[in-house]
Amino acid sequence: DAGVIQSPRHEVTEMGQEVTLRCKPISGHDYLFWYRQTMMRGLELLIYFNNNVPIDDSGMPEDRFSAKMPNASFSTLKIQPSEPRDSAVYFCASSLPLDGSPLHFGNGTRLTVT
Amino acid sequence: QKEVEQNSGPLSVPEGAIASLNCTYSDRGSQSFFWYRQYSGKSPELIMSIYSNGDKEDGRFTAQLNKASQYVSLLIRDSQPSDSATYLCAVPMYSGGGADGLTFGKGTHLIIQP
Numbered sequence: 001d002a003g004v005i006q007s008p009r010h011e012v013t014e015m016g017q018e019v020t021l022r023c024k025p026i027s028g029h030d031y032l033f034w035y036r037q038t039m040m041r042g043l044e045l046l047i048y049f050n051n052n053v054p055i056d057d058s059g060m061p062e063d064r065f066s067a068k069m070p071n072a073s074f075s076t077l078k079i080q081p082s083e084p085r086d087s088a089v090y091f092c093a094s095s096l097p098l099d100g101s102p103l104h105f106g107n108g109t110r111l112t113v114t
Numbered sequence: 115q116k117e118v119e120q121n122s123g124p125l126s127v128p129e130g131a132i133a134s135l136n137c138t139y140s141d142r143g144s145q146s147f148f149w150y151r152q153y154s155g156k157s158p159e160l161i162m163s164i165y166s167n168g169d170k171e172d173g174r175f176t177a178q179l180n181k182a183s184q185y186v187s188l189l190i191r192d193s194q195p196s197d198s199a200t201y202l203c204a205v206p207m208y209s210g211g212g213a214d215g216l217t218f219g220k221g222t223h224l225i226i227q228p
Contacts, residue, residue, distance in 0.1 A: 031215075033215050033216075035218075041220075042202075042218060042219070042220035042221065043158070043202065043218040045207075045215050045216075045217070048215050056215075091157060091158075102148050102160045102163055103158075103160075103204075103215075103216055104160075105157040105158050105159070106157060107156075107157050108157050
């Protein structure tokens, strides 16, 4: 099992630019999550999908953030336009149906917006 | 607002001693509980899960759950320098439709002193 795969590992961009983060979940996992981690706020859930359908995006900070899951093996998180306060580590995670199933995390994307 | 509380630390423990990490949660309906370990610059990895009141042992790790007190803990016996990491407590978030991913505490930074 290859695990959850995220790309890129690091992204440095200038304020105002568009950023796209990518994720491939573990095959067979029905749920996909996008989390953001900062020192101040810890791990925050941004959005999650069940069978490619967005279920809850209440954690998405504002309209600059959007996420898609066009098929069971691929998801993107896009920030447009990016701002310095978006600098964080973004994790993608997947799981089998919830209630007792743990999350499996990708290696994360460290985003720096200057 | 579902909350998971942990002492941020750092918690400093001599090598070979028992490290005790604590977590409280607000949602009385929570049924499953997870401990993740996160090394600096890495992604969270699952180390223990517990679903029933009492103790669950796995090697040097013991998870303890008390649902009446809404309290879950992690004990690490014979602590090793390689156990130095941040330990995250995670609890499912429940809405009317079911579980909505995991809510994470901000983590306890554990330092094992050689």
